[in-house]
Amino acid sequence: MSLVKRVGLALAAPVLAFVVAGIVASLVLSITGDDVGGFWDVMFTWPAHRNIVSILNTTALLYLSGVAAAIGFRMNLFNIGVEGQYKIAGFAAAAFAGEAWLPGKLNTVAAIIVAMVVGALWAGIAGVLRVTRGVSEVISTIMLNAIAGSVITYIIFKIGVNNGNATNTKAMPEGTRVGTINLFKDSPTELYGLSLLAVVVGVGFWVLLNRTRFGFDLRAAGASESAAIASGVNVKKMIVIAMLLSGAVAGLVGLPTMFSDSFAYGSSFQTGLGFTGIAVALLGRNNPIGIAFGALIFAFLSEQATLLNILAGISPDIVSVTQGVIVLAVVIAYEVVRRYRVRLEQSEVAAQLADQSRATPQTEGVAS
Amino acid sequence: MTTVVEPPSPAPSGAASGAIELRGIGKRFPGVIANHDIDITIRTGTIHALVGENGAGKSTLMKILYGVQKPDDGTITVNGSEVSFATPADAIDRGIGMVFQHFMLADNLTVLENVALGAEKLHGIGDAARAEILTISKRYGFELDPDELVETLGVGERQRVEILKVLYRGAKIIILDEPTAVLVPQEVDALFANLRELKAQGHTLIFISHKLDEVLAVADDITVMRRGTTVTSVKPADVTARKLAELMVGSELPSPSTEESTVTDTVLLSVSDIELHDSLGRTELADISFDIHAGEVLGIAGVEGNGQTELVETLIGMRHPIAGTVRLGDQDISQWSTRERRESGIGYIPEDRQRHGLLLDSPLWENRILGHQTRRPSVKGGWLDVGGARQDSERIVEEYDVRTPGIDTTARALSGGNQQKFIVGREMSGDPVLLIASHPTRGVDVGAQAQIWGHIKQARKNGLAVLLISADLDELIGLSDTIRVLLRGRLVGEFDPQTVTPQELGSAMTGAGDDQ
Structure with missing residues (x-):
């Protein structure tokens, strides 16, 4: 298949999904009597510098969350628990950093490791339950999400500090905090330093998946469990490892904001990123580069949504509707394109071989 | 290797009134010929058995007849008029119904609801439907209660619900895909009683199976398929199970093996006293012991489902026997994982x-x-x-x-x-030391088959040990240095491929030798 055809087919599905989502959003707005033109004006406004920074910060968080979900998806594990994993990991990291047992940046590094380990262990519970007791990871991770919330509430009451009307973990010391990067001189917001973790994780994910034996085993187990077993992959072990990795990456999701902005775990901790990450992973087809685009688009839509109410008097919830439709449409569109691609390739192969055999006639398959 | 195909014999005598006539049916998938030159006449009011190994093309043929797939060549005639089915609905309209091997029933619905589902237009979903179900059930001795939940039914009863579904939709011609595969012997007897009753009332039944005794017990006509085409049609009175087995797996004279033996004295694989149980504790393999030497091809013959898959999966480390040892060279590999076994030089050509x-x-x-x-x-x-x-x-x-x-x-x-x-x-x-080849040329065209055989022969010459499992006697006799027969999970006979006759193998494969 030619390169142009390949790229065209790869882009066909998301483009189709966006068109459908745009039509649905317009329909909803016109039914409710809202200003459709105003909606599109706002959505297509090039964001101001401060908004661009904000979009990039959100993109990094969604990217980490998307990769965490994608690691599971790559071997057919539906890790719904990224939400709980990043919350409890973020909490653990904040509590650890707040104690300031280690000096300066050493404390930062240790806190990041704590986050990854806690996230991994929390996800690992679901992995172990799956391979030893056959518990569906969908059920167990949903349960663990709820448990994570309660555990945090319980412990924060014991160890947290009360600042007025909320209880937070102890604020981390100055030296442990991570600076920000100033992208635009006129922007009051700046890029969180740990957002760069997303780049590291993205490159690591690509290398792991495409260049290591482990990644091959992971993909094989996801593509065909029976073939993987026959090739010598220990699928049970792979399930546990994949859940641990997924949880470790999930553990990073809450860190950029915490180390550069809030400096503690408390009521301001952003929730919901784990669920959005699932959508982002789907949109990006669990591919390291695709997820980056998915995260960027979702971050962009969310940022523009905040302007809708101000500029066009439209409830920003219409953007959530649009995001939902995109995910639904993209799942269908990918399947349609996949089937088309399989048929196209089969007929191309058949045609190519027919050309070859005209040059060198072969015996047609008459069964003995 | 060229062999002659027996021309499909004309339909059995007195077949003027064919309920279904298939002429020259062919079906190709990209690069694979699933069916070709199929000729079958199925007489009205008979039970017609279609036998053949897995992969012989039975399923494709039935999908064509039921409208799931369209044939590339040939004609289908139903009750004298030529038809072309685009979907199963067209086949149902013509009075053809199919009972699949895997039941398609909703457990949490009643018999009535399952039967009426999708056919609500016929008799509604209320008392009229209930009365119709009771009538059919009584007429054929199905003994089904329309208001019972399907989840409470046994396997035999579920199968009767499936048949009832087909009859409810007005089918006069019923295709049964391996209906006995899921049944215990008593249930098989009950099913056969039902089938005979259906036949007595004028229905035509097509019965797909590879259990030869059953076919002989219930069928009026038998058509044998091999490698995508119909080989011959016979009457049960004229054949034995042994003869049928030969027809299924190919009994033509194999090409004489002119090559010299390359068997050495070095034992490469030594299997002793393997016993394997399934998850319910039933014996799948017992007393399996054999050696394969470097440069030797050991062929395992047997009718499908007699433990071949289990043997291969045990040797490759996917299944774990409860007793016995496997040694590769001078190492005991019984406890090794699949990966360790493959690393140690075991090549694996899987069945599927x-x-x-x-x-x-x-x-x-x-x-x-x-x-x-x-x-x-x-x-x-x-x-x-x-x-x-x-x-x-x-x-x-x-x-x-x-x-x-x-x-x-x-x-x-x-x-x-x-x-x-x-x-x-x-x-x-x-550089593998042992190759486990399971049906290496199944579903492969003749050109590729010869090439694959050539590669195996060449590797054997270079000292490779090969375990060859096949349903094709030509292949077994042509390639093997020794042939063992697997029957009901046990090795029952050892033959020299130079001297063995297909009759001897057939009798060992069906266990007929033991009974006589």
């Missing part, structure tokens, strides 16, 4: 290449790595060597004549024969 041998949506060069994830040239330490894998894939494509536009083509796009050639090439890579 698409499920166990390939990643269908991955390019060929990635498939080169599968099963060789820890070995050069595709892998170095923990890292994939993409260049090495690609280069070696090119070599396999070249040496094994895999017809593909390139190594970036996905495995799915290749024909079955070319997929298989690639697998054979891969498994011969990295």
